[in-house]
Amino acid sequence: MNGNLTIALDAMGGDNAPEIVIKGAAIARVRYPDAKFLLFGDHARLRPLLDRNAKLAAVSTIHHTDQYVAADEKPSIALRKGRESSMQLAINAVRDGDAQCIISAGNTGALMAMSKVTLRMLPGIDRPAICALCPTRIGESAMLDLGANIECDANNLLQFGVLGAAYARTLLGIERPTVGLLNVGEEDIKGGDVVKQAAALLRDPTLPLEFRGFVEGNDIGAGSVNVFVIDGFAGNLMLKSIEGTVQLYSEYLRQAFRSSWSSRIAGFLARSAFKRLKARIDPRRYNGATFLGLNGIVVKSHGSADGFGFANAIGVGVDMVKNGLNDIVTREMASYAERHGEQDKALAN
């Protein structure tokens, strides 16, 4: 697609909204010169911020509302009482075709609930999955579900595989992504019934992906496959364990370089090395988790993101729009249903 890229932003979502949203939009405007922005939020707070950036103001429209979803609001309450909230109105813009994607740094549960109800699912997909990129030894891999579904059946995991592969194909540029199912061992006998059934479904050679069977937790850092599939309970716990480990290691590293004068001097001399390291593990680079499987593109920024991080979350949405990710998934699921419909007919005859 070209020319007509409009991005809906929940300007009031996140710890430091609306400032970081406007900063992020300003960075994204430079990266995507053809983009237009719909800003949903408090006009009185947004106008002064926009007035300081004439170029951003020229491609932005403010849609005023004085309501927003609080960070600790229960999703069910947000759904019922938040009809005029900045989050809901921004999602509506995607539903109504006024924008091609929506980005919010607000309440994750509320964003998921509102998006599901407002946009509904893509044909052939039963449930949305939270998907994000994570750094590996050899590049980046996609991982899903990171917390949308506490319990998953084999069909959910199959669909996550197809969604994740389409995501890796379009965002990482890998023609036939490798997919692994996370489990407690690589042997076929490992794990419970659900992962075994999901593995059987994913082994279908007509799927647009290369299934590599079971993989283990340490395969994520090694980047053994392009797409890691897991239920949302274990996936969320793993993601946060990984984040916690990076923080712990960074703390140990700081302490080691503060433990003596000679190591302090070495640390000073090594500041360019530390800068390079910091850039590689910078969580802002990986900001922007998408809700895959919805009939509309929704990206969740970390609540504590700064402008740079929020701009990267916008970038994830733009990549998905430009590559027509949802059209690809729709086509693939239709083709899968057709093949399996024919198989079922053949079996019945």
Next chain:
Amino acid sequence: MNGNLTIALDAMGGDNAPEIVIKGAAIARVRYPDAKFLLFGDHARLRPLLDRNAKLAAVSTIHHTDQYVAADEKPSIALRKGRESSMQLAINAVRDGDAQCIISAGNTGALMAMSKVTLRMLPGIDRPAICALCPTRIGESAMLDLGANIECDANNLLQFGVLGAAYARTLLGIERPTVGLLNVGEEDIKGGDVVKQAAALLRDPTLPLEFRGFVEGNDIGAGSVNVFVIDGFAGNLMLKSIEGTVQLYSEYLRQAFRSSWSSRIAGFLARSAFKRLKARIDPRRYNGATFLGLNGIVVKSHGSADGFGFANAIGVGVDMVKNGLNDIVTREMASYAERHGEQDKALAN
């Protein structure tokens, strides 16, 4: 207990057995001068190794067998065909009271299966859990189950809480350990039915622990509680994700310090800082996962452990023996059953 500490060693288990087993025993002999060792394995290979260490030989007995469990053997096959294996004979020594604990670096699944069948469970405990210490920002915490049980019910998780608390009390010296249940969020409404029911059971104030409710994946690195409780599926995936992340971070760090001449020089100057860092994240320090809940003390060393790592696994077993861990758990579960029996009676009247 004092004086009579006998340790059964599966001398043939592990990638580098029997050499690392003998090296580990030699280190443990110095640490625990009152210990005796029963070595199960091939006499022709063990004798020459012992002959090089007269002090270890003086407190060791070789029990010859030429059979051992292969690393890739299925547990069910090992159980059936491994009756004369070094692993099974070493476990038998604990069952028969000839040793107080058994340490093996061999096949985890086989060790678990043989231990369950041979030793059976402690009264009041339905299933064993794999438990290990992990480093945190403020010290060490225990985490279980790390992979013994793919699916757990609320009672299993309650029992893991009691087992983990007893472990933390005796091995970390914490009178009333704090226990957290890993979940996808801290709020009471988060998670599936099993974790919610387990939380309700763990809230019982008469339990010998302080339940802190739900905790998240990043709480492990932060050390928010002394004991992290989780089912074996997510627990195993988290543990291995953490290991993979440490490897990835170490690789990034090496690359950053190799990226230019100035950073290489800084790295050279910082070698004492790196040494300190390496010692803190050294997986050998945390070697030795215990199978809690069995009526006998079983410690699993990493298969690729060296002598230092294997000695630490022996140390975990010795600590559990010296502190009478299993007696404590038995007493606590009996007391729990009695209280709840009385409550049930009170409710019935």
